[in-house]
Amino acid sequence: MCGIVAAVTTGTDVRAVVLQGLKTLEYRGYDSAGMAVCTEQGLDVRRKMGKIANLEEELDKNQLPESATAIAHTRWATHGAPADRNAHPHVDDQQQVVVVHNGIIENYLDLRAELAELGHEFHTDTDTEVLANLIAHYRKSSADLHQAVRSALHKVEGAYGLVVMAADDPNTLIVARLDSPLVVGIGEHGRYAASDMPALLHLTRDFLVLDNRETAVLTPHSHALYDVHGQVLERDLMHCDWTPEQAERGGYPHFMLKEIHEQPDVLARTAFDRFHDLAGDVDFEPEFGLDDRTLQSFERLRFMAMGTSFHAAQLGQKMIGELASLPGETLNASEFLYSPRLPEGQALTVVVSQSGETADTLRAMREVQKRGGRVLGICNVQGSTLAREADHLILTHCGPEVGVASTKAFFGQVTALYLLAIRFGRARGVLNAEQGRQFLQDLRALRHKLEYCFREETLATIQQAAQYLSGVRSCLFLGRSFQHPVALEGALKLKEISYIHAEGYPAGEMKHGPIALIDADFPVIAIATPGTTYEKMLSNIQEVRARDGKVVAVAAMGDDKVAAAADYVLSVPAVPELLAPLVTVVPLQLLSYEVALALGKDIDQPRNLAKSVTVE
Numbered sequence: 003m004c005g006i007v008a009a010v011t012t013g014t015d016v017r018a019v020v021l022q023g024l025k026t027l028e029y030r031g032y033d034s035a036g037m038a039v040c041t042e043q044g045l046d047v048r049r050k051m052g053k054i055a056n057l058e059e060e061l062d063k064n065q066l067p068e069s070a071t072a073i074a075h076t077r078w079a080t081h082g083a084p085a086d087r088n089a090h091p092h093v094d095d096q097q098q099v100v101v102v103h104n105g106i107i108e109n110y111l112d113l114r115a116e117l118a119e120l121g122h123e124f125h126t127d128t129d130t131e132v133l134a135n136l137i138a139h140y141r142k143s144s145a146d147l148h149q150a151v152r153s154a155l156h157k158v159e160g161a162y163g164l165v166v167m168a169a170d171d172p173n174t175l176i177v178a179r180l181d182s183p184l185v186v187g188i189g190e191h192g193r194y195a196a197s198d199m200p201a202l203l204h205l206t207r208d209f210l211v212l213d214n215r216e217t218a219v220l221t222p223h224s225h226a227l228y229d230v231h232g233q234v235l236e237r238d239l240m241h242c243d244w245t246p247e248q249a250e251r252g253g254y255p256h257f258m259l260k261e262i263h264e265q266p267d268v269l270a271r272t273a274f275d276r277f278h279d280l281a282g283d284v285d286f287e288p289e290f291g292l293d294d295r296t297l298q299s300f301e302r303l304r305f306m307a308m309g310t311s312f313h314a315a316q317l318g319q320k321m322i323g324e325l326a327s328l329p330g331e332t333l334n335a336s337e338f339l340y341s342p343r344l345p346e347g348q349a350l351t352v353v354v355s356q357s358g359e360t361a362d363t364l365r366a367m368r369e370v371q372k373r374g375g376r377v378l379g380i381c382n383v384q385g386s387t388l389a390r391e392a393d394h395l396i397l398t399h400c401g402p403e404v405g406v407a408s409t410k411a412f413f414g415q416v417t418a419l420y421l422l423a424i425r426f427g428r429a430r431g432v433l434n435a436e437q438g439r440q441f442l443q444d445l446r447a448l449r450h451k452l453e454y455c456f457r458e459e460t461l462a463t464i465q466q467a468a469q470y471l472s473g474v475r476s477c478l479f480l481g482r483s484f485q486h487p488v489a490l491e492g493a494l495k496l497k498e499i500s501y502i503h504a505e506g507y508p509a510g511e512m513k514h515g516p517i518a519l520i521d522a523d524f525p526v527i528a529i530a531t532p533g534t535t536y537e538k539m540l541s542n543i544q545e546v547r548a549r550d551g552k553v554v555a556v557a558a559m560g561d562d563k564v565a566a567a568a569d570y571v572l573s574v575p576a577v578p579e580l581l582a583p584l585v586t587v588v589p590l591q592l593l594s595y596e597v598a599l600a601l602g603k604d605i606d607q608p609r610n611l612a613k614s615v616t617v618e
């Protein structure tokens with residue numbers, strides 16, 4: 003997905019810091035990169051297809067002049083193939099206005115035809131070049147760049163995160179946003195803009211977050227925010243609690259591996275400050291905003307999310323059902339629009355998203371709100387659209403997740419949902435204080451137990467199983483009850499980063515079809531941890547064995563029965579059934595990682611995937 007970084011500063015040369023910011027966005031996936039600067043001599047642009055390293059090479063050969071103002075972009079092709087000429091930044095045909103843009107201008111063909119009639123010439127296949135020319139067109143009747151951008155945006159249909167710079171105004175940047183994230187960073191030596199906060203953490207941790215249809219005028223010493231009518235808006239800055247180090251690899255070969263290893267800390271960050279041990283309850287921050295009476299008033303819950311977050315949401319539904327006796331359903335957010343329009347009644351919709359910017363998820367959330375429903379967001383990114391638009395909020399505090407395949411975010415979401423289940427259970431009188439304390443204590447104890455998942459012997463078995471799996475074409479992940487969403491998540495992780503086909507199923511479903519696939523070349527990954535489903539999982543494993551299928555089992559340490567039946571055992575510490583997903587998911591994440599490593603895949607940037615899916 004495209005990334006934006008821009009800076010307007012007090013006279014220092016910003017080329018290097020802008021490039022550094024751009025590199026932090028590499029993980030999002032892109033096919034070309036570019037940078038433009040503005041000096042007294044006018045605009046200067048370099049664009050290159052391929053990795054940022056190609057752009058750097060170009061900048062070495064063909065330097066941009068030093069400049070206190072710069073805009074830069076990583077492009078993920080939508081309109082026009084990946085090519086130098088289609089890379090951003092884009093200038094108008096008179097080289098007066100330069101633009102970087104995330105999103106899609108839907109009516110660009112009509113606008114292009116209108117501008118062509120007025121004599122504008124186009125040299126790329128992109129929608130963004132049309133935008134640059136449209137702004138330049140309005141600039142002819144108004145010297146005010148901000149006014150010209152606003153006039154252009156009135157004509158535009160689609161989505162944009164936008165930064166604009168003009169040749170005759172090197173000390174100003176105009177930024178705008180509609181359905182594509184954009185933040186402004188406030189620094190001592192300037193103002194910055196980016197599509198994602200991590201790109202600016204090396205410069206500032208104070209941000210102004212733009213809402214849809216807002217614009218801002220940035221100069222080295224000032225920033226002014228405007229609504230769609232051009233009225234000035236006042237907004238408090240948001241201080242981001244992420245550190246620049248959190249957005250770095252920290253000695254690990256891949257972000258994904260670093261993030262898997264961070265999970266014991268995520269547990270502490272998401273949960274421990276929220277424990278109210280005396281009351282056996284959970285204290286969420288004020289933005290949670292749901293008191294006991296309101297929590298008692300809900301008659302049902304609806305969970306919505308996509309991808310990995312959807313699997314966390316499924317677990318949330320089960321946990322709250324268990325601890326608070328509250329019925330619920332979990333919907334894939336992209337399907338919500340097509341579900342029957344039943345009255346919302348006394349329902350709470352829990353929307354789960356790491357980024358808080360997933361288009362399908364946001365669309366579903368807004369639809370619920372339009373129908374008069376209430377939304378509780380569970381989200382990792384402070385200031386994201388979900389965090390701002392949800393009626394109630396729990397932040398997961400995982401720190402920035404950079405690896406495209408989500409790991410620690412899932413862990414944080416499940417942890418937060420477990421806390422929510424306790425809160426619901428206490429508020430509704432299903433749990434007494436003693437029981438609440440026990441559930442909190444179980445979670446506290448998990449941090450230490452998780453260490454077992456990272457022991458050398460555990461990792462060695464995972465590597466052996468990974469060697470074997472790296473040679474198969476397809477496999478099945480099975481789990482029951484609380485381990486069913488984990489089976490789905492295990493399969494998703496494997497296919498995402500190793501491109502091996504994998505399906506997750508509730509184990510009970512195996513005999514209803516998938517069993518036909520099983521033979522000596524078709525392995526099953528079975529999660530068989532202690533609890534209500536253990537015996538049935540053992541039977542499933544036997545059924546696979548009886549058909550010559552190989553079994554990779556996830557089981558509690560010292561479980562001889564599973565060990566006797568399985569070809570590989572990924573052992574985990576014994577923990578209460580409700581928390582078992584938080585330990586079983588770890589070896590499955592590591593397993594996918596090791597398979598992808600053995601196959602030499604690009605683990606942090608798997609093909610065709612984007613970290614944040616901002617189009618439906």
Ligand code: F6R
Pocket residue numbers: 308309310311312354355356357358359360363406407408409494495498613614615
């Ligand atoms: C899988 C993955 C995706 C995301 C999904 C939702 O590893 O990362 O499936 O979980 O795109 O993203 P968020 O959680 O940002 O809404």
